[in-house]
Amino acid sequence: MKSKDLAYVALFAAIVAVLGLVPPVPVPGIPVPITAQTLGVMLAGSVLGARRGGLALLTFLAVVAVGAPLLSGGRGGLAVFVGPSAGYLYSWPIAAFVIGLLTQLTWRRFNLAWALVANLIGGIAVIYAIGIPFTALFGDVSLTAAATGSLAFIPGDLVKAGAASVVAVAVRRAYPVIELPARRPAAAG
Amino acid sequence: MTLALYVPVASPVHRAPAGLKLALLTGLGAGLFLIERLDVVVGALVAVAVVALAAARLPLRALVAQVRPVWPWLAVLLVFHLVVTDWRTGTLAVTRLLALVLAAAVVTATTRVTALVAVVEWLVRPLGVFGVRPARVGLVIAMTLRFVPLIAERAQRIREAQAARGATGMRLGMLVPLLVQVLRLAATLGEALDARGADAPVSPRDRRAGAPAP
Structure with missing residues (x-):
């Protein structure tokens, strides 16, 4: 990785942290509050691409683990990596990677629709596919109960996916970061 | 806001190796979540406060500043438990989190970021095989x-x-x-x-x- 890529990774990890300063919306009956932080997951993937986006979230989790209270609600330290909602944390680097991968695949014709596809699959499906089994395991509840419990977050996540897609398209127009290998002349013809 | 939370004071807690402090914090975190007894958790909170103020000689102001961001969250949690469960469970959850946050604040205030980062570097050393x-x-x-x-x-x-x-x-x-x-x-x-x-x-x-x- 080039030094510039290291800078992208560190800066986006910091952006995810700053998004955590936006006050979370607690949902009664569910131990995970709705936060703006997954918006950062989506943005990292759809602005930086798979590798750098995934690493940015991995860096963010490392910074939280060394004790910086940067998780929304001022949480931090190693305690947040165990417990019912930890699976959602673990899913973030993978989600950013998947969003980045889908964004790179559609980069040449990237528009709001493709951005939405990437963010809905990577930013919602992947996160739930990892988070729900963890909740079932740690919270000692059935998969169905854990899945039902997480339904409350779907509206918020849809809003966030929409917001991230609009921002990703605008940033691509203003300052595209993802670089694809040069198109071969045969393919360009 | 600032993340320069290190408080330069000469104390045995400051001199303790970062790895040891992090290991103790991890242990405390795991322990607090396994224990369901209110008296033990309150005792842990008092112990952490004693370590912070007496052993590490941290100013009360620095600790309050670090714990302040969690207050609204703890208040919401307490109200939630008062409504849904009972005051005992609520107090237990809030005290447990307060003790953990305070302990994390002590580690952060007594350990230079460079020392903490060195621990992470040590932890990722096995990943060298993957080119890290x-x-x-x-x-x-x-x-x-x-x-x-x-x-x-x-x-x-x-x-x-x-x-x-x-x-x-x-x-x-x-x-x-x-x-x-x-x-x-x-x-x-x-x-x-x-x-x-x-x-x-x-x-x-x-x-x-x-x-x-x-």
Whole structure:
């Protein structure tokens, strides 16, 4: 990785942290509050691409683990990596990677629709596919109960996916970061 | 806001190795969540406070400043438990979190970031087989910690600029200028890192691409 890529990774990890300063919306009956932080997951993937986006979230989790209270609600330290909602944390680097991968695949014709596809699959499906089994395991509840419990977050996540897609398209127009290998002349013809 | 939470005081807690302090914090975290007894958890909170004020000689002000961001969250949690379960469960959950947050604050206030990052570098050393360079992992973590207040400040500036033009509460409209500013900053920063030799030693693949040998 080039030094510039290291800078992208560190800066986006910091952006995810700053998004955590936006006050979370607690949902009664569910131990995970709705936060703006997954918006950062989506943005990292759809602005930086798979590798750098995934690493940015991995860096963010490392910074939280060394004790910086940067998780929304001022949480931090190693305690947040165990417990019912930890699976959602673990899913973030993978989600950013998947969003980045889908964004790179559609980069040449990237528009709001493709951005939405990437963010809905990577930013919602992947996160739930990892988070729900963890909740079932740690919270000692059935998969169905854990899945039902997480339904409350779907509206918020849809809003966030929409917001991230609009921002990703605008940033691509203003300052595209993802670089694809040069198109071969045969393919360009 | 600032993340410069280290409080330079000479104390045995400050001198203790960062790895040991982190291990104790992990142990405390795991222990607190396994224990369901209110008296033990309250005892842990008192013990942590004694360590913080007497052994580590941290000023009360520095501790309060670190714990302050969690207050609203703890209040919501307590109210939630009062409504849904009972005061005992609520007090237990809040005391447990307060003890843990305070303990984390003590580790943060008594340990230099460089020492904590060194622990992470030590932890990622086995990943060297996958081409991960521990020194660069530490560099990225240190940069992230430095950038959080910087980005928060830039976000605040953009918010003020947009408010001056009559926009109110436009959170989404803030993100695009913020991201573009940050991406530009990354380009400058990459050059600054290269100038300080962050890209050396070059990997064989980069060397073939024309980069100078270390």
